[in-house]
Amino acid sequence: MAITIPSGCYRQPNEAEGVDAQGNKTFSYVLKGPHDALQTLSNGLDKGDEIISGWLAQSWQLARNPGDTGTLTITCTPDDEETDDSGSEPVISQVALEETWQLKSCRNDVSILAYCGSGASNPSREHIEAWAKEPDGELAAAGSYRKPDGTIFPPDDGSGTNTRWTASLEVIAKMRKGIESVMRFYPMLVKTRVYSKPPATVYENLAYIDTPTISGDSKKFEAPGNLSQIISSHEWLKCQDDCAKRADGKHERIEAWIGVLQSDGGWDQNLYGSTNRWPMPYSHAGGGS
Numbered sequence: 001m002a003i004t005i006p007s008g009c010y011r012q013p014n015e016a017e018g019v020d021a022q023g024n025k026t027f028s029y030v031l032k033g034p035h036d037a038l039q040t041l042s043n044g045l046d047k048g049d050e051i052i053s054g055w056l057a058q059s060w061q062l063a064r065n066p067g068d069t070g071t072l073t074i075t076c077t078p079d080d081e082e083t084d085d086s087g088s089e090p091v092i093s094q095v096a097l098e099e100t101w102q103l104k105s106c107r108n109d110v111s112i113l114a115y116c117g118s119g120a121s122n123p124s125r126e127h128i129e130a131w132a133k134e135p136d137g138e139l140a141a142a143g144s145y146r147k148p149d150g151t152i153f154p155p156d157d158g159s160g161t162n163t164r165w166t167a168s169l170e171v172i173a174k175m176r177k178g179i180e181s182v183m184r185f186y187p188m189l190v191k192t193r194v195y196s197k198p199p200a201t202v203y204e205n206l207a208y209i210d211t212p213t214i215s216g217d218s219k220k221f222e223a224p225g226n227l228s229q230i231i232s233s234h235e236w237l238k239c240q241d242d243c244a245k246r247a248d249g250k251h252e253r254i255e256a257w258i259g260v261l262q263s264d265g266g267w268d269q270n271l272y273g274s275t276n277r278w279p280m281p282y283s284h285a286g287g288g289s
Helices: 035-043 125-132 137-141 163-176 227-232
Strands: 016-019 025-034 050-052 055-065 069-078 081-084 091-094 098-111 181-195 234-245 251-261
Touching: 025 035, 025 055, 035 055, 035 069, 050 069, 098 227, 125 163, 181 227, 181 234, 227 234
Parallel strands: none
Antiparallel strands: 016 025, 025 069, 050 055, 055 069, 081 091, 098 181, 181 251, 234 251
16 A cells, blocks of 8 residues: 655655666655654655555655755665456456576486497396496406306307397496496576565475476566577476575565476476376385285
């Protein structure tokens, strides 16, 4: 609710809108009248009070003029609430004063065994791990290992050699050089929204597959030009949703997501999905003890 102008005080024609050093919109609300009346009004103000519709008090200054009069200047910032009267009842919604997106490169060291697969031409993790556990150095140096039945794989006659074992040897060669992992980088999107009062919701969907949304309704929006393309080409895991009050009295909500390429299979639905998510502890449906 807007402030009540004290008796004998009047708004001035030199009120003005502007932008501060941080790029935030401001409005200077100016009253003149008896100094005592303006002093009482000034003493009762709190940061965030609605001064007029759409503007909230940020700071204020009372100057004394000749004849026990004064000038109260209230510097205001935009309100983050908007009213939609298009329906049968007014709907008040919270719209961010600012929305800023950042893209960060998130490093993830992937095991060399990630090159393994189940196809006929893929390296075999089972073969490689059996080789890695071979205690006989001479056998291991030859790229072989002893099976539980005592036979050596692959056999000396070459009958055990196939495309899959050849591919496994290529990975083994990397491991013998001391290479155990490879670097991969994933995008981390950080969305920061600023409000004049605490956001209505926070701490949502953490550790769940969750697609970042571009609000598009903020009064100040900054983002990379290809943001939509980055979002659509990845599947996202939400990893941050924080809220804090800033020094200027505004409230900041910071959300973050890590993306995995859709072409790489995305995130595991059993571990991070909402419908097929495994409980902890996991119990197989219909399974026994």
